[in-house]
Amino acid sequence: MADVDGAKRYDRVAMPMMRRAAILLVAACGGSPASGTPDAASDAMTSQPDAASSSLGMVSGVMDIACPTGSPTGLSCKRITVAGCPGIENETVDATIGILPATGTVKGTITHHSGGGGQGFQLGATPMYQGAGFRQVYVAWASDWEQTQSAGIKTAACRPATVMRWIFDELHGGSRSEAFCGEGFSGGSGQLGYALAQYGLGDYFDYVNELSGPPFTRIDLGCDGDAPATAQVCNATVTMRLPARVDPWENTSTCGTTNVPAADLAKWNSDSIAVGGTYAYPKTRVEFFDCTYQATAVTAMAQLFHDQITSEKMFHCYSQADGCQGEGLGTGNQEAARAMIAGCTPRHQ
Numbered sequence: 001m002a003d004v005d006g007a008k009r010y011d012r013v014a015m016p017m018m019r020r021a022a023i024l025l026v027a028a029c030g031g032s033p034a035s036g037t038p039d040a041a042s043d044a045m046t047s048q049p050d051a052a053s054s055s056l057g058m059v060s061g062v063m064d065i066a067c068p069t070g071s072p073t074g075l076s077c078k079r080i081t082v083a084g085c086p087g088i089e090n091e092t093v094d095a096t097i098g099i100l101p102a103t104g105t106v107k108g109t110i111t112h113h114s115g116g117g118g119q120g121f122q123l124g125a126t127p128m129y130q131g132a133g134f135r136q137v138y139v140a141w142a143s144d145w146e147q148t149q150s151a152g153i154k155t156a157a158c159r160p161a162t163v164m165r166w167i168f169d170e171l172h173g174g175s176r177s178e179a180f181c182g183e184g185f186s187g188g189s190g191q192l193g194y195a196l197a198q199y200g201l202g203d204y205f206d207y208v209n210e211l212s213g214p215p216f217t218r219i220d221l222g223c224d225g226d227a228p229a230t231a232q233v234c235n236a237t238v239t240m241r242l243p244a245r246v247d248p249w250e251n252t253s254t255c256g257t258t259n260v261p262a263a264d265l266a267k268w269n270s271d272s273i274a275v276g277g278t279y280a281y282p283k284t285r286v287e288f289f290d291c292t293y294q295a296t297a298v299t300a301m302a303q304l305f306h307d308q309i310t311s312e313k314m315f316h317c318y319s320q321a322d323g324c325q326g327e328g329l330g331t332g333n334q335e336a337a338r339a340m341i342a343g344c345t346p347r348h349q
Protein backbone atom coordinates (compact mmCIF):
# COMPACT_ATOMS: atom_id res chain seq x y z
CA MET A 1 0.00 0.00 0.00
CA ALA A 2 1.49 3.35 -1.02
CA ASP A 3 0.53 6.94 -1.56
CA VAL A 4 0.50 7.93 -5.21
CA ASP A 5 0.07 11.66 -5.86
CA GLY A 6 -1.81 12.04 -2.58
CA ALA A 7 -4.14 9.12 -3.30
CA LYS A 8 -4.33 6.08 -1.09
CA ARG A 9 -3.54 3.07 -3.26
CA TYR A 10 -4.38 -0.53 -2.38
CA ASP A 11 -2.40 -3.02 -4.44
CA ARG A 12 -3.25 -6.25 -2.64
CA VAL A 13 -5.93 -6.88 -0.06
CA ALA A 14 -5.40 -10.50 0.89
CA MET A 15 -3.73 -11.02 4.25
CA PRO A 16 -2.59 -14.39 5.63
CA MET A 17 -5.51 -15.97 7.50
CA MET A 18 -5.41 -18.35 10.47
CA ARG A 19 -7.60 -21.34 9.60
CA ARG A 20 -9.97 -22.60 12.29
CA ALA A 21 -9.74 -26.27 13.15
CA ALA A 22 -13.50 -26.55 12.77
CA ILE A 23 -15.87 -24.47 10.69
CA LEU A 24 -19.34 -23.71 12.01
CA LEU A 25 -22.07 -24.12 9.46
CA VAL A 26 -25.48 -22.80 10.55
CA ALA A 27 -28.61 -22.59 8.41
CA ALA A 28 -32.17 -21.55 9.10
CA CYS A 29 -35.40 -23.29 8.00
CA GLY A 30 -34.60 -26.47 9.91
CA GLY A 31 -31.08 -27.21 8.70
CA SER A 32 -29.75 -26.36 5.28
CA PRO A 33 -31.86 -24.14 3.00
CA ALA A 34 -34.63 -25.83 1.05
CA SER A 35 -33.68 -28.13 -1.78
CA GLY A 36 -34.57 -27.58 -5.41
CA THR A 37 -32.34 -24.53 -5.92
CA PRO A 38 -29.65 -24.78 -8.63
CA ASP A 39 -26.33 -25.68 -7.06
CA ALA A 40 -24.12 -22.59 -7.11
CA ALA A 41 -21.06 -24.69 -7.82
CA SER A 42 -22.53 -27.30 -10.15
CA ASP A 43 -21.81 -25.49 -13.40
CA ALA A 44 -19.54 -22.76 -12.06
CA MET A 45 -15.83 -22.45 -12.52
CA THR A 46 -13.72 -24.09 -9.80
CA SER A 47 -13.11 -21.72 -6.87
CA GLN A 48 -9.52 -20.65 -6.48
CA PRO A 49 -8.23 -20.19 -2.90
CA ASP A 50 -6.28 -17.07 -3.81
CA ALA A 51 -8.90 -15.50 -6.11
CA ALA A 52 -9.76 -12.89 -3.50
CA SER A 53 -6.33 -11.26 -3.64
CA SER A 54 -7.46 -9.05 -6.51
CA SER A 55 -5.93 -5.60 -6.60
CA LEU A 56 -8.00 -2.64 -5.50
CA GLY A 57 -8.03 0.94 -6.70
CA MET A 58 -7.22 4.21 -4.98
CA VAL A 59 -9.11 6.88 -3.07
CA SER A 60 -8.22 10.52 -3.68
CA GLY A 61 -9.67 14.04 -3.53
CA VAL A 62 -11.00 13.63 0.02
CA MET A 63 -12.73 16.82 1.09
CA ASP A 64 -15.38 17.90 3.61
CA ILE A 65 -18.80 18.73 2.15
CA ALA A 66 -22.29 19.50 3.39
CA CYS A 67 -24.42 16.40 4.03
CA PRO A 68 -27.54 15.72 1.95
CA THR A 69 -30.86 17.08 3.16
CA GLY A 70 -32.54 14.72 5.60
CA SER A 71 -29.31 13.21 6.91
CA PRO A 72 -29.24 12.01 10.52
CA THR A 73 -28.42 14.62 13.14
CA GLY A 74 -24.71 14.72 13.85
CA LEU A 75 -23.65 13.32 10.47
CA SER A 76 -20.53 14.77 8.85
CA CYS A 77 -19.77 14.14 5.17
CA LYS A 78 -16.83 13.87 2.82
CA ARG A 79 -16.53 13.53 -0.92
CA ILE A 80 -14.04 11.07 -2.34
CA THR A 81 -12.99 9.94 -5.81
CA VAL A 82 -12.32 6.28 -6.60
CA ALA A 83 -10.08 5.37 -9.54
CA GLY A 84 -7.33 2.96 -10.56
CA CYS A 85 -9.30 -0.28 -10.40
CA PRO A 86 -7.76 -2.94 -12.68
CA GLY A 87 -9.38 -2.92 -16.10
CA ILE A 88 -11.10 0.42 -15.50
CA GLU A 89 -8.11 2.41 -14.26
CA ASN A 90 -9.16 5.70 -15.85
CA GLU A 91 -12.89 5.45 -15.08
CA THR A 92 -13.37 7.57 -11.95
CA VAL A 93 -16.47 7.62 -9.75
CA ASP A 94 -17.21 9.99 -6.87
CA ALA A 95 -18.93 9.02 -3.66
CA THR A 96 -20.27 10.81 -0.61
CA ILE A 97 -19.21 9.33 2.71
CA GLY A 98 -21.36 10.05 5.76
CA ILE A 99 -19.86 9.54 9.23
CA LEU A 100 -22.02 9.30 12.36
CA PRO A 101 -20.30 9.00 15.77
CA ALA A 102 -21.39 6.39 18.27
CA THR A 103 -23.15 7.23 21.51
CA GLY A 104 -21.01 6.38 24.52
CA THR A 105 -18.13 3.93 24.36
CA VAL A 106 -17.29 2.96 20.78
CA LYS A 107 -17.58 -0.77 20.09
CA GLY A 108 -16.81 -0.64 16.39
CA THR A 109 -17.74 0.59 12.94
CA ILE A 110 -20.69 -0.41 10.74
CA THR A 111 -20.56 0.47 7.04
CA HIS A 112 -23.87 0.92 5.17
CA HIS A 113 -24.43 0.20 1.45
CA SER A 114 -27.66 1.00 -0.40
CA GLY A 115 -29.47 -0.83 -3.19
CA GLY A 116 -29.65 -0.32 -6.95
CA GLY A 117 -26.79 1.85 -8.11
CA GLY A 118 -26.04 2.82 -4.50
CA GLN A 119 -26.82 6.51 -4.92
CA GLY A 120 -28.36 7.13 -1.51
CA PHE A 121 -27.56 6.40 2.12
CA GLN A 122 -28.77 3.06 3.51
CA LEU A 123 -29.86 4.34 6.91
CA GLY A 124 -31.06 0.98 8.21
CA ALA A 125 -31.30 0.79 11.98
CA THR A 126 -29.24 3.95 12.48
CA PRO A 127 -30.63 4.97 15.93
CA MET A 128 -30.29 1.41 17.30
CA TYR A 129 -26.71 1.06 16.09
CA GLN A 130 -25.70 4.48 17.33
CA GLY A 131 -27.18 3.83 20.77
CA ALA A 132 -25.46 0.45 20.92
CA GLY A 133 -22.05 2.13 20.58
CA PHE A 134 -21.31 1.80 16.88
CA ARG A 135 -19.74 4.44 14.66
CA GLN A 136 -21.58 4.32 11.33
CA VAL A 137 -20.27 5.09 7.85
CA TYR A 138 -22.63 5.48 4.89
CA VAL A 139 -21.62 5.32 1.23
CA ALA A 140 -23.64 7.04 -1.54
CA TRP A 141 -22.31 6.87 -5.10
CA ALA A 142 -22.63 9.82 -7.49
CA SER A 143 -23.53 7.37 -10.29
CA ASP A 144 -24.14 3.64 -10.49
CA TRP A 145 -21.09 1.94 -9.02
CA GLU A 146 -21.80 -1.04 -11.34
CA GLN A 147 -21.52 0.95 -14.59
CA THR A 148 -18.34 0.77 -16.65
CA GLN A 149 -17.56 1.61 -20.25
CA SER A 150 -17.08 -1.97 -21.37
CA ALA A 151 -16.38 -4.26 -18.38
CA GLY A 152 -18.89 -5.87 -16.00
CA ILE A 153 -20.18 -5.77 -12.45
CA LYS A 154 -17.38 -7.85 -10.91
CA THR A 155 -14.74 -5.48 -12.28
CA ALA A 156 -16.79 -2.50 -11.10
CA ALA A 157 -17.11 -4.06 -7.63
CA CYS A 158 -13.50 -3.10 -7.08
CA ARG A 159 -14.86 0.41 -6.40
CA PRO A 160 -16.93 -0.35 -3.30
CA ALA A 161 -14.30 -2.82 -2.10
CA THR A 162 -11.70 -0.05 -2.36
CA VAL A 163 -13.93 2.28 -0.34
CA MET A 164 -14.53 -0.39 2.31
CA ARG A 165 -10.79 -0.89 2.72
CA TRP A 166 -10.30 2.91 2.89
CA ILE A 167 -12.97 3.14 5.60
CA PHE A 168 -11.22 0.39 7.56
CA ASP A 169 -7.87 2.19 7.38
CA GLU A 170 -8.85 5.85 7.60
CA LEU A 171 -12.13 6.04 9.54
CA HIS A 172 -12.01 2.85 11.58
CA GLY A 173 -8.32 3.45 12.19
CA GLY A 174 -7.32 -0.10 11.30
CA SER A 175 -8.42 -1.24 14.75
CA ARG A 176 -8.68 -4.93 15.54
CA SER A 177 -9.86 -4.32 19.10
CA GLU A 178 -13.00 -2.61 17.76
CA ALA A 179 -15.31 -4.55 15.45
CA PHE A 180 -15.52 -3.74 11.73
CA CYS A 181 -18.88 -4.73 10.21
CA GLY A 182 -20.98 -4.14 7.10
CA GLU A 183 -24.65 -3.99 6.16
CA GLY A 184 -26.03 -3.82 2.64
CA PHE A 185 -29.49 -3.87 1.12
CA SER A 186 -30.18 -5.50 -2.29
CA GLY A 187 -27.49 -4.08 -4.61
CA GLY A 188 -25.67 -2.94 -1.48
CA SER A 189 -25.52 -6.53 -0.28
CA GLY A 190 -24.01 -7.22 -3.70
CA GLN A 191 -21.23 -4.76 -2.91
CA LEU A 192 -20.45 -6.71 0.24
CA GLY A 193 -20.76 -10.07 -1.51
CA TYR A 194 -18.15 -9.15 -4.12
CA ALA A 195 -15.95 -7.63 -1.41
CA LEU A 196 -15.92 -10.92 0.50
CA ALA A 197 -15.75 -13.38 -2.38
CA GLN A 198 -13.66 -11.53 -4.96
CA TYR A 199 -11.69 -8.80 -3.17
CA GLY A 200 -10.44 -10.30 0.10
CA LEU A 201 -12.47 -8.22 2.55
CA GLY A 202 -13.13 -11.32 4.65
CA ASP A 203 -9.75 -10.41 6.13
CA TYR A 204 -11.25 -7.16 7.43
CA PHE A 205 -14.97 -7.56 8.17
CA ASP A 206 -15.88 -9.24 11.45
CA TYR A 207 -19.60 -9.48 10.67
CA VAL A 208 -21.79 -8.83 7.61
CA ASN A 209 -25.58 -8.41 7.26
CA GLU A 210 -26.79 -9.27 3.75
CA LEU A 211 -30.30 -7.77 3.49
CA SER A 212 -32.31 -8.93 0.46
CA GLY A 213 -29.48 -10.28 -1.59
CA PRO A 214 -26.87 -10.23 -2.99
CA PRO A 215 -28.57 -10.15 -6.40
CA PHE A 216 -25.44 -10.91 -8.44
CA THR A 217 -24.60 -14.36 -7.06
CA ARG A 218 -25.18 -16.13 -10.39
CA ILE A 219 -25.90 -13.55 -13.06
CA ASP A 220 -25.96 -16.26 -15.73
CA LEU A 221 -28.76 -18.20 -14.02
CA GLY A 222 -30.72 -14.98 -13.47
CA CYS A 223 -30.37 -13.64 -17.03
CA ASP A 224 -30.57 -16.81 -19.13
CA GLY A 225 -34.17 -17.23 -20.30
CA ASP A 226 -33.51 -20.93 -20.86
CA ALA A 227 -32.43 -21.52 -17.23
CA PRO A 228 -34.97 -22.54 -14.54
CA ALA A 229 -37.28 -19.59 -13.90
CA THR A 230 -37.88 -20.35 -10.23
CA ALA A 231 -36.22 -21.87 -7.18
CA GLN A 232 -37.34 -23.18 -3.80
CA VAL A 233 -36.33 -21.13 -0.77
CA CYS A 234 -37.68 -22.13 2.64
CA ASN A 235 -40.55 -24.09 1.06
CA ALA A 236 -41.60 -21.14 -1.11
CA THR A 237 -41.31 -20.81 -4.89
CA VAL A 238 -39.43 -17.65 -5.82
CA THR A 239 -38.23 -16.18 -9.10
CA MET A 240 -34.71 -16.52 -10.41
CA ARG A 241 -35.11 -13.82 -13.06
CA LEU A 242 -32.95 -10.72 -12.71
CA PRO A 243 -34.25 -7.36 -13.99
CA ALA A 244 -33.27 -5.93 -17.37
CA ARG A 245 -31.19 -3.20 -15.71
CA VAL A 246 -28.44 -5.82 -15.31
CA ASP A 247 -27.78 -5.57 -19.07
CA PRO A 248 -26.23 -2.08 -19.13
CA TRP A 249 -24.18 -2.87 -16.04
CA GLU A 250 -22.84 -5.99 -17.77
CA ASN A 251 -22.54 -4.19 -21.13
CA THR A 252 -24.73 -6.86 -22.72
CA SER A 253 -28.16 -6.68 -24.35
CA THR A 254 -29.66 -10.17 -23.96
CA CYS A 255 -30.50 -10.55 -20.25
CA GLY A 256 -33.89 -12.26 -19.93
CA THR A 257 -33.96 -13.65 -23.47
CA THR A 258 -33.64 -17.22 -24.73
CA ASN A 259 -30.94 -18.64 -26.99
CA VAL A 260 -28.43 -16.31 -25.42
CA PRO A 261 -25.05 -16.09 -27.21
CA ALA A 262 -22.36 -18.21 -25.57
CA ALA A 263 -20.18 -15.13 -25.05
CA ASP A 264 -22.86 -13.43 -22.94
CA LEU A 265 -23.45 -16.56 -20.86
CA ALA A 266 -19.73 -16.87 -20.24
CA LYS A 267 -19.47 -13.21 -19.25
CA TRP A 268 -22.40 -13.41 -16.84
CA ASN A 269 -20.96 -16.55 -15.28
CA SER A 270 -17.50 -15.08 -14.89
CA ASP A 271 -18.89 -11.87 -13.37
CA SER A 272 -20.93 -13.71 -10.72
CA ILE A 273 -20.11 -13.51 -7.01
CA ALA A 274 -20.34 -17.29 -6.64
CA VAL A 275 -17.85 -18.12 -9.40
CA GLY A 276 -14.07 -18.24 -9.05
CA GLY A 277 -13.88 -16.58 -5.64
CA THR A 278 -13.09 -17.44 -2.03
CA TYR A 279 -16.00 -18.61 0.14
CA ALA A 280 -14.41 -19.46 3.49
CA TYR A 281 -14.25 -16.52 5.91
CA PRO A 282 -13.03 -18.08 9.16
CA LYS A 283 -13.16 -14.80 11.07
CA THR A 284 -16.27 -13.28 9.48
CA ARG A 285 -19.86 -14.19 10.34
CA VAL A 286 -22.28 -13.64 7.44
CA GLU A 287 -26.08 -13.53 7.94
CA PHE A 288 -28.74 -13.33 5.24
CA PHE A 289 -32.24 -11.85 5.64
CA ASP A 290 -34.70 -12.45 2.78
CA CYS A 291 -38.43 -12.35 1.98
CA THR A 292 -40.22 -15.23 0.23
CA TYR A 293 -43.56 -13.41 -0.37
CA GLN A 294 -43.74 -11.92 -3.89
CA ALA A 295 -39.96 -12.14 -3.80
CA THR A 296 -37.62 -10.74 -6.40
CA ALA A 297 -34.58 -12.69 -7.59
CA VAL A 298 -32.54 -11.41 -4.64
CA THR A 299 -33.99 -14.13 -2.41
CA ALA A 300 -32.95 -17.05 -4.62
CA MET A 301 -29.58 -15.41 -5.26
CA ALA A 302 -29.04 -14.94 -1.52
CA GLN A 303 -29.58 -18.63 -0.90
CA LEU A 304 -27.07 -19.52 -3.61
CA PHE A 305 -24.40 -17.35 -1.98
CA HIS A 306 -25.27 -18.69 1.47
CA ASP A 307 -24.87 -22.25 0.18
CA GLN A 308 -21.48 -21.40 -1.32
CA ILE A 309 -20.05 -20.11 1.97
CA THR A 310 -18.24 -22.76 4.00
CA SER A 311 -17.70 -20.76 7.18
CA GLU A 312 -19.98 -19.31 9.87
CA LYS A 313 -23.30 -18.19 8.40
CA MET A 314 -27.08 -18.02 8.93
CA PHE A 315 -30.02 -17.72 6.52
CA HIS A 316 -33.23 -16.05 7.75
CA CYS A 317 -36.49 -16.41 5.79
CA TYR A 318 -39.56 -14.16 6.14
CA SER A 319 -43.07 -14.65 4.79
CA GLN A 320 -46.26 -12.66 4.35
CA ALA A 321 -47.06 -13.42 8.00
CA ASP A 322 -43.94 -11.43 8.95
CA GLY A 323 -45.09 -8.40 6.96
CA CYS A 324 -42.49 -8.87 4.25
CA GLN A 325 -43.11 -8.30 0.54
CA GLY A 326 -40.73 -8.21 -2.41
CA GLU A 327 -37.45 -7.02 -0.99
CA GLY A 328 -39.04 -5.46 2.09
CA LEU A 329 -38.31 -7.55 5.19
CA GLY A 330 -41.13 -6.56 7.55
CA THR A 331 -40.24 -7.74 11.05
CA GLY A 332 -37.00 -9.04 9.58
CA ASN A 333 -35.58 -5.52 9.74
CA GLN A 334 -35.68 -5.55 13.53
CA GLU A 335 -34.24 -9.05 13.68
CA ALA A 336 -31.42 -8.04 11.36
CA ALA A 337 -30.62 -5.04 13.54
CA ARG A 338 -30.55 -7.18 16.68
CA ALA A 339 -28.33 -9.71 14.91
CA MET A 340 -25.90 -6.95 13.91
CA ILE A 341 -25.68 -5.57 17.45
CA ALA A 342 -25.08 -9.05 18.86
CA GLY A 343 -22.76 -10.26 16.10
CA CYS A 344 -20.63 -7.18 15.46
CA THR A 345 -17.75 -8.14 17.74
CA PRO A 346 -13.99 -8.30 17.08
CA ARG A 347 -13.02 -11.60 15.46
CA HIS A 348 -9.63 -10.75 13.91
CA GLN A 349 -7.68 -10.24 17.12
